[in-house]
Amino acid sequence: AHGEVLYVGKSTQVRTRLLSYFRLPWPEHRHARLLRETSRIEWEPHPSEFAALLREVRLIRAHLPRYNVRSARPLDKWWVITIGRGPAPRLRIQRASAAARSREVAQVIGPFASRRPLQDALRVLNDALGLRDCGDRVRMHTTDSAELFEQTHPALQRTPGCHRYETRRCLGPCIGATSEYAYRAQLTRARAVLEGRDDTPHQHLVREMTVASAALSYERAGWLRDRLTALQEFDAQLARVREALTRPSFVYAVPGRDGDDRLYLVRHGRVMAEARCSDPDAINALQAMERAPAQAPTGAMVDQLDELLLVESWFRGRNGADALAADTVVGALEKLATHVRSAGLAAERQGG
Structure with a gap:
């Protein structure tokens, strides 16, 4: 009644499809619950199934109706890596639908089918480049924005919010240990890795693993090998994403x-x-x-990610x-x- 779009669907037999909703058990079936909230039903004719699918995807993207289940909302099924804004943005794993709604996203890399491999790989990448992985509520204090007395007075010195700064795996933007310029330089390197233009973290892990093996430190060598494997598997996923995005027109x-x-x-x-x-x-x-x-494009535009998935499935399945x-x-x-x-x-x- 307030104009919210509850559901978007496609059908070649609209009358039969709508009548089937009125015969569903209440309140067990979600479409029966949907009808209780519906005040108006609208439909649009389209000349082909492809045209109807394209219109359906765009309407779902625009309204994100709550009665469209995950299979009918392609963005809900996929994960993306986002780079936010601010003085010290972090690499973040999000649902593609959440990234589409967010106004804080500056760049998107994806889509990916599973979240777990991304977590392992980003942990390795953050450690290699000194990027933060703390939550958004942690306030950043880079040296560029620190007050004069914060840098000189002992009572105003901050302590790190985690152990990563002490173990030299984070530049420490939360305590003013780095400048915004230095942090963004490392973030630029992370973008280059994600776009396939830099393999420095891989080389660094290989060198460390070689040194550990030569020193007979096999436990550390095995730990480094697992981290390198996570990064290599992640790189293979990124290669598949880049291939999909660079297909010819x-x-x-x-x-x-x-x-x-x-x-x-x-x-x-x-x-x-x-x-x-x-x-x-x-x-x-x-x-x-x-x-x-x-x-x-070097990364997926999340507002058109669902169209990429639609086109790919259409030409693969027909x-x-x-x-x-x-x-x-x-x-x-x-x-x-x-x-x-x-x-x-x-x-x-x-x-x-």
Whole structure:
């Protein structure tokens, strides 16, 4: 009654789908509970299943309805690494849906299917680069922002909130032991590691493991080996993410209902624009966007992560979808025309 969107769904038989909700047991079934709160039902027709799926994903992303279960909210199923804002931001593991709602996120790396490997790898990365892993409630005091007397008066000296500073695994931004510039330099190195441009932590662990083995300190060598393994497995996950994000662009032609055929411009796994084939101006605009240079992203944009997952699953699960994809708008139109002619000939044969 207050305008909140409770549920978003897709169906080819809307009437049958809605009537089924009225026969569900109350209060056991969530859709029966959903109807008790519903004051208005709205629907939108779309020319194809792909168009309907794309609209469904975007509506769920915009409203995050509470009656859409996790399987219907793709962002709830995935984890991402986020880098926040502020003088000493930390690497944080979040649900993709939480990162999408947050205003404190500056960069997103992901998606990842499991949280546990991320925890182990980020612990190693934080230790190697001296980044903090304390909670957001811990106040940061870098030397750039410290008051004059805080640096000189013994009574105003702070003590670390954890042991990581004493063991030289954190730069200590919570006690003013580092400057914002020095901390951000290490954060830049962490970004380079996450983007595959720096393997210094790996090399450092290999050197330490070699020294420990030479000194017959096999327990420490084994501990270092486990940390190196965690980092290598994490690097393999990052490589898969980067591969998905750097896929070549293409134009996908989708035959629509009642002749409403459409073209979709896909860049790096995400739908950037669409156009009706019957609208020359829209086709020209799509061609202009196609010619514009596009830089490959180094990290997933969380507000479009669900579209990346949709496009990936669509082309993986449907044979023949690739046949209507082309490098250019003109190529996609030609493939669409061939498909329409073939479908028309098949219909004539069946009718004859």
